[in-house]
Amino acid sequence: MIVRLATESDIPALTRLLAQLFEQEAEFHIDPERQRRGLQSIFQHSSGEVLLALEGEQVIAMVSLLYNFSTALGGRVAMLEDMVVSKAYRGQGIGSALLKAAIEQAKFRQCGRVTLLTDHDNHPAQHVYQQQGFIRSSMQAFRLPL
Known part of the structure; x- marks a missing residue:
């Protein structure tokens, strides 16, 4: 397995992966053009x-x-979004390896924090995040659709 930064030429493959992610998430819907x-x-x-x-x-x-930038930290922060492993490759440690690479990339970009959101009942993903040092925040997510 190789991990690399994606480019615009990867968009079709990434869109297919996002369809797998959004079919399991409660708040989002598959719309390839939007993705x-x-x-x-x-x-x-x-x-x-x-x-x-x-x-x-x-x-x-x-x-x-x-x-983005945080006034609390006085510097750059990262929001980890759209983490997905193709169904055929789950359970092989690929998500953990990719997550490690993302954390290293955030460090390289001098981010003071990485934040993520996950469905409250997505326990397998939460386990992977906790293994990498993520902790539950006391902050509560709210959304206002516009």
């Missing part, structure tokens, strides 16, 4: 980075890091 536009925005506006895992030439996993 393509979202990924394209990350690349075109330099608002983050997408890491992917390859098995041979096949994209088998992805995670995106979106960058």
Whole structure:
């Protein structure tokens, strides 16, 4: 398995992975055109980075890091989004390896913190995150659809 930064040419494969992610998430829906536009925005506006895992030439996993600034920390922070491993490759440690790479990338970008959200009942993902040192926050997520 190889982990590398994704490019715009990877968008079709990443969109297929996002469909697998969004079919299991309660708040989101599969819309390939929206997912393509979202990924394209990350690349075109330099608002983050997408890491992917390859098995041979096949994209088998992805995670995106979106960058922002924190007044509390006085510097750059990362939001870890869209972590997904292809169904056929789950349970092999690929998610853990990709998560480690994302954490290293956030450190490289001098982020003071990595934040993520997960469905409250996604216990397998929560276990992986906790193994990498993530802790539950006392902050509560709220959303206002616009």
